[in-house]
Amino acid sequence: MxxxxxxxxxxxxxxxxxxxxxxxxxxxxxxxxxxxxxxxTVHPLPLPPAPMPSPEPVIPEELEAVARKVARGALEVLGGTRPLQQMARLLDGRSYERLQLRSNLVRSIEQTRGPAPGGSPGSSTPRLHRNVLIRSVRICPITSSIFEVSVVAAEQKRARAIALRIERWRGQWRVTELQIG
Structure with missing residues (x-):
């Protein structure tokens, strides 16, 4: 074989x-x-139904103005060019107290540093937060009455990021969380 x-x-x-x-x-x-x-004959498999897009919550027009006002006001309070009491109706109690504590800390640091270079001993230190320019505002809806906002603000010598949580409370917008970077 x-x-x-x-x-x-x-x-x-x-x-x-x-x-x-x-x-x-x-x-x-x-x-x-x-x-x-x-x-x-080839029979195609039926496609699963397409997922329905979730309805996007509508962002109110006045919300960006509130965010800009609070961010600018908070930086001016820290700089000493705006009284803290002007922020009382825009902030909740906890955020108001935290901003008051932080502004007091900034003032105590300014007082321990002494007068500005080239200034007289009786003159106050230069204000850092005078000309606040809001660069951008981003709004993220959480629910129809709760929004999280990020703001980029430029000052004379630095840029800052500010995070806000804004909620509708008794018919007006109120900041319930405020973080300044």
Missing amino acids: SAISHLPTTADIASLANASGAPRPLLLRDPVATRREDHA
Whole structure:
């Protein structure tokens, strides 16, 4: 028997592959079966329904003005050019107290430094927060009555980031969280 006459058949190869755990060989299909598959009807699978977009809460027009006013006012309070009492109706009690504490700390630091260079001993230190320029305001809706706002404000020598949480309370907008960077 020659080596050519003793070639294994495809059935023999498949049984050897199963027994040894080797991958099965690629079997070529006969052309008649391929022609039948070309005429087969293909039914596409139904697509799942597209998810409905969540309704975007409407951002009130006056909210950006409130955020700008609070950010500018808070920096002016820290600089000593605006009285803290003007911020009372815009801030809740906790935020008001934190801004008061921080402005008192800034003033005590200014007093310990002494007069500005080149100034007389009786003159006050220069005000850092006089010309506050609001660069950008970004508003992120949480619910229809709660919004988180980030503000970038530029002063004479530095830029600051301010984070606000503004809520509708008794018909007016009130800042419930204020973070000044």
